[in-house]
Amino acid sequence: MPLAERDTPFEDSKTCPCPKTKIFSESLWMIKINNLSCGYGKEVVVKEISFEVKKGEFVGLIGPNGSGKTTIIRAISGFLLPKKGAVLIGGKAISATGRKELATKMAVVTQSPEATPPFSVEEFVLLGRVPHWTRFQFLEAGKDVETAEKAMALTGISRLKGRKIGELSGGERQLTYLARALAQEPDLLLLDEPTAHLDIGHQVRIMRLLESLNKEALTIVVVLHDLNLASLYCRRLVLLDKGKLRKVGRPKEVITEEIINEVYETSILVKEDPDISRRLVFPVH
Amino acid sequence: MQSSRISTWTGWTFSLIVILLGVVVFSLAVGAVDLPLRKAFFLLTKGQGTPEYTILFEVRLPRILLGFAVGGGLAISGVILQGMFRNPLVEPYTLGISGGAALGVCMNMVAGGSRILGPLATPISGFLGAVGVVFFVYVIGARGGGIRLSRLLLIGVMVSFMASSLIMLVMAVTKTEDLHGIIFWIMGSLEEPNSFLTRAVTFISLGGMVLSFLFAVDLNALSLGEEDAFHLGVEVERTKKFLFLIASILTGCCVAVTGIIGFVGLVVPHVMRLLVGGDHRILLVASYIAGAAFLILCDTLARVVIAPMELPVGVITGLVGGGVFVYALSRKGYSF
Numbered sequence: 206m207p208l209a210e211r212d213t214p215f216e217d218s219k220t221c222p223c224p225k226t227k228i229f230s231e232s233l234w235m236i237k238i239n240n241l242s243c244g245y246g247k248e249v250v251v252k253e254i255s256f257e258v259k260k261g262e263f264v265g266l267i268g269p270n271g272s273g274k275t276t277i278i279r280a281i282s283g284f285l286l287p288k289k290g291a292v293l294i295g296g297k298a299i300s301a302t303g304r305k306e307l308a309t310k311m312a313v314v315t316q317s318p319e320a321t322p323p324f325s326v327e328e329f330v331l332l333g334r335v336p337h338w339t340r341f342q343f344l345e346a347g348k349d350v351e352t353a354e355k356a357m358a359l360t361g362i363s364r365l366k367g368r369k370i371g372e373l374s375g376g377e378r379q380l381t382y383l384a385r386a387l388a389q390e391p392d393l394l395l396l397d398e399p400t401a402h403l404d405i406g407h408q409v410r411i412m413r414l415l416e417s418l419n420k421e422a423l424t425i426v427v428v429l430h431d432l433n434l435a436s437l438y439c440r441r442l443v444l445l446d447k448g449k450l451r452k453v454g455r456p457k458e459v460i461t462e463e464i465i466n467e468v469y470e471t472s473i474l475v476k477e478d479p480d481i482s483r484r485l486v487f488p489v490h
Numbered sequence: 491m492q493s494s495r496i497s498t499w500t501g502w503t504f505s506l507i508v509i510l511l512g513v514v515v516f517s518l519a520v521g522a523v524d525l526p527l528r529k530a531f532f533l534l535t536k537g538q539g540t541p542e543y544t545i546l547f548e549v550r551l552p553r554i555l556l557g558f559a560v561g562g563g564l565a566i567s568g569v570i571l572q573g574m575f576r577n578p579l580v581e582p583y584t585l586g587i588s589g590g591a592a593l594g595v596c597m598n599m600v601a602g603g604s605r606i607l608g609p610l611a612t613p614i615s616g617f618l619g620a621v622g623v624v625f626f627v628y629v630i631g632a633r634g635g636g637i638r639l640s641r642l643l644l645i646g647v648m649v650s651f652m653a654s655s656l657i658m659l660v661m662a663v664t665k666t667e668d669l670h671g672i673i674f675w676i677m678g679s680l681e682e683p684n685s686f687l688t689r690a691v692t693f694i695s696l697g698g699m700v701l702s703f704l705f706a707v708d709l710n711a712l713s714l715g716e717e718d719a720f721h722l723g724v725e726v727e728r729t730k731k732f733l734f735l736i737a738s739i740l741t742g743c744c745v746a747v748t749g750i751i752g753f754v755g756l757v758v759p760h761v762m763r764l765l766v767g768g769d770h771r772i773l774l775v776a777s778y779i780a781g782a783a784f785l786i787l788c789d790t791l792a793r794v795v796i797a798p799m800e801l802p803v804g805v806i807t808g809l810v811g812g813g814v815f816v817y818a819l820s821r822k823g824y825s826f
Contacts (some may be wrong), residue, residue: 282720330752335707343707389722
């Protein structure tokens with residue numbers, strides 16, 4: 206889809222996976238966050254936040270450092286329990302869904318993974334099939350290998366499949382983590398800063414890949430620091446400020462000089478590129 | 491890919507079993523009295539009642555069986571704990587299990603527990619000491635909900651130091667004959683006259699192997715970090731509890747019967763990781779067999795080096811294991 210067409214309201218889009226007759230039904234929502242407060246220990250990081258993500262949407266979570274983006278991803282994924290409020294995935298409370306069942310529907314690419322696992326790329330991507338296994342399954346079946354190979358082909362890392370994870374560059378590593386998440390065959394993909402520390406080539410490659418996956422009905426929620434990438438690729442943005450929801454809407458509604466200058470406490474210029482009908486952010490020198 | 495992996499794993503398992511059988515045969519044949527294998531076969535069929543038969547089947551074979559169970563048990567405890575903590579320095583004794591067991595045995599010797607429980611007093615007190623420490627470490631480590639591994643590790647190390655201090659205190663005030671008993675127990679030995687204990691440890695060790703294998707895939711997921719394992723559908727807290735329990739019971743039982751035999755639980759997992767890779771589906775099996783072979787071999791060397799006298803098996807495991815460990819670490823490309 207050309208960039209200019211991306212601002213089409215999602216409800217009218219031909220790519221919407223849900224029939225219009227169900228537009229207000231519960232099943233339309235992939236994620237519903239109701240009055241969510243959560244944090245670590247006694248500290249409350251995210252305060253009374255509510256928003257929804259529809260099936261097939263591509264939503265960007267943006268905001269300054271420490272605004273609660275990662276905390277929200279952790280709450281949506283169930284890794285962090287809410288102190289108040291609720292998170293519903295596909296109309297079902299996350300606390301009422303089994304871990305394994307959830308992992309077959311939702312995949313998460315975490316921010317700067319904490320460990321370097323002792324596996325080859327192929328073995329690592331195959332771990333994405335584990336949620337589909339029974340308790341007494343110890344070896345991958347033919348379908349698992351096939352799905353992992355598809356995920357590696359899609360992310361362009363098939364040539365790396367024999368390499369160890371520790372030997373990969375930052376960009377290759379991020380693509381490998383994405384391939385593992387895709388091997389889970391999820392309906393919902395959560396990504397926490399997938400473009401952090403990557404060069405512009407890898408950043409664009411990853412965002413284009415996410416865009417094409419979204420076109421195939423995969424719902425995506427991605428944390429981004431780069432406001433231009435968020436503006437270019439996301440259909441809707443959720444802007445957080447000090448743990449609270451500041452603004453939810455289409456990129457041109459969220460990325461305005463007034464809002465961004467206020468939330469990020471800086472001076473930036475916002476210009477609209479008429480060719481692509483997108484807003485771009487420039488720091489003021 | 492799948493079939494090549496299975497054939498590689500089968501190859502490793504088969505090779506290690508062959509090595510284990512070779513070590514068992516070697517261990518049966520050598521000692522203060524040399525018994526060639528042909529003679530051993532003859533003794534098996536027609537030698538009942540002869541001194542050689544007694545040496546072979548009532549002294550060496552039970553010792554080999556105990557070496558198999560303890561070597562395998564300690565090795566997979568090491569694999570489980572290193573995998574769970576994602577820390578290459580963790581071994582079965584790091585969490586204070588050995589310190590607790592040693593403290594239990596010291597208290598028993600000083601209090602004269604064998605007057606009531608007979609020869610079972612030492613293993614029972616060792617096991618109770620190990621269980622007491624594990625329980626203490628776990629309760630403190632899990633305070634505030636969920637097991638925090640770094641906290642658990644630190645508490646384990648601190649409890650180990652406390653147990654060592656208490657052991658020194660007991661040794662400082664105890665009688666000389668008790669002191670000898672404590673020192674010999676701490677040095678570790680596979681000589682166990684009670685065949686029930688040998689059978690019990692073998693059963694527990696093999697059971698621990700089967701149970702831990704059920705968590706092999708979860709251990710693979712945990713090697714990515716707790717958060718990533720959670721996102722792959724692993725019930726992280728429940729899995730950590732099970733793994734901690736399996737490793738603790740295995741180590742507690744081994745230590746209670748044989749005393750403190752070091753290095754097996756640290757070195758064998760590292761060497762096997764170097765050889766077969768980090769996938770716990772093969773690493774657990776390979777480490778169990780290799781740990782068994784390693785301990786039987788070390789015990790045999792301990793028996794023959796200065797025969798008819800015996801070296802403490804810990805001396806051999808430390809020297810051989812330490813050497814192999816340094817070699818493994820110096821290998822290019824080895825990373826945990």
